[in-house]
Amino acid sequence: MQCNIVYTHILSKWILQSRRGLKPGQATLDAVGGAHRLQSWDHNILTDSGGFQMVSLLKLAKITEEGVRFLSPHDGSPMLLTPEHSMSLQNSIGSDIMMQLDDVIATTSPDKERIVEAMHRSVRWLDRCIEAHKYPEKQNLFCIIQGGLDLDLRRECVKEMVKRDTPGIAIGGLSGGEEKAKYCAVVRTCTEMLPDMKPRYVMGVGYPEDLIVSVALGADMFDCVWPTRTARFGNAVTSRGTLNLRHASYAADFSPVDEDCDCLCCRSKEDGGLGVTKAYIHHLTGKETAGAHLLTMHNLYYLLDLMRNARKAIIGGTYPSFVKDFFGKIYNYDKDEYPVWAIDALNTVGINLTEP
Secondary structure, eight states, X not given: OOOSOOOXXXXXXXXXXXXXXXXXXXXHHHHHTSHHHHTTOOSOOEEOOXXXXXXXXXXXXXXXXXXXXXXXXTTOOEEEEOHHHHHHHXXXXXOSEEEOOOOOOOTTXXXXXXXXHHHHHHHHHHHHHXXXXXXXXXXXXXXXXXXXXXXXXXXXXXXXXXXXXXXXXXXXXXXXXXXXXXXXXXXXXHHTTSOTTSOXXXXXXXXXXXXXXXXXXXXXXXXXXXXXXXXXXXXXXXXXXXXXXXXXXXXXXXXXXXXXXXXXXXXXXXXXXXXOBHHHHHHHTTTOHHHHHHHHXXXXXXXXXXXXXXXXXXXXXXXXXXXXXXXXXXXXXXXXXXXXXXXXXXXXTTOOTTOO
C-alpha cells in the first residue's frame, strides 16, 4: 500500500461558475479578506476550479482553448471562465487547496478524439494556472489527471502532470457512470505512478465502499455530494449500510440512528448529544427540513470518522483487517453479497476479502 495517511473528507467546497464569481462575488471576498473570514471558518477550505460545470452545464457551454463560455443558469447572460480567471477567483477566496481549471469529459463519452483533446488541454491549462497563481506560498494548487477510461492516456497525463511538481495531485473525470471495475483500474494506474509523499485526491467520490477500496489502491483524499444529497431523501449512512428512514418500519424505532456512531445526533443527552432516534427522523423526513439537517450532520460525521479510523489502521499496520471488518458489517458478513469489483480490486493490492 503506497499511502501512509488518509486526508479527511472535504469540509467546504465552492464551485466557481461565472466571471463575477456569482455569490457573494469577488469584490466582497477581496474586501473581507477571503472565505475563511467571511464564514468564520478557521479550518481548511478546498475550492474547485469550475471545470466540472463543463459537464453539468454542457448545453450552456462552449469550450475553446481560451476557456469556457457559459450562459448563466441564473439569467442567461454570457460568461467566460479561463484558467487565469479561475485562479484569480480562487486567490480571492483564499482557499488552502485550489484546483486547476481542467477540461472535463464524461467517462461514458464514446468520443475518443475529444477525450484525447481534453487530456492535452488540461495539461496546457495547468501551465496557465501555475503562471497566474498569485500566492503559491500559502495556497496549494493541485493538478488534475484526465484521460477518461483509457489507461494509456491516463499514464501519459500522469507523466506530464508530475513534471509540473504541484503540491498535490488529483485524479479527475471519474464518478460519471462508469463501471466500478474500470474506475478502480484508473485509480490504481494513476496512483502507481504518483509520488509517495504528495496527497492523491480522487475527485467526486463517493460511497463508503468506494472510499475504503480507493484508499487501498493508494488514494488519500475524496469529496462527494452524496452524504448530503442522500440525507435530503431521508437516508442515513451507518456502519451497517444505508438506512432509508422514510420507511414505515422506523416509525416506532426509538434507537439511535447508528448505535456505533458518536456524532452529536446519535449520542445520548446524558453524553452531551441530542439523542436523535430513527423514529424522530422518520417523522421529520419529507415534512421538515430539520430531518435533512440532522442527517447531514450524521452522514458527514460518519464519513469523517471512517477516514479517521482508516488512517489509524494504516499507521498501525492493520488496514487489511480493517477493510475486512468494514465489508463484513456492511454486508452482514455474507461473503456471497460482497461486490465482485471490490473483491477483484482489493486482490490487486494483496487484500483477500473473502478469506478469514
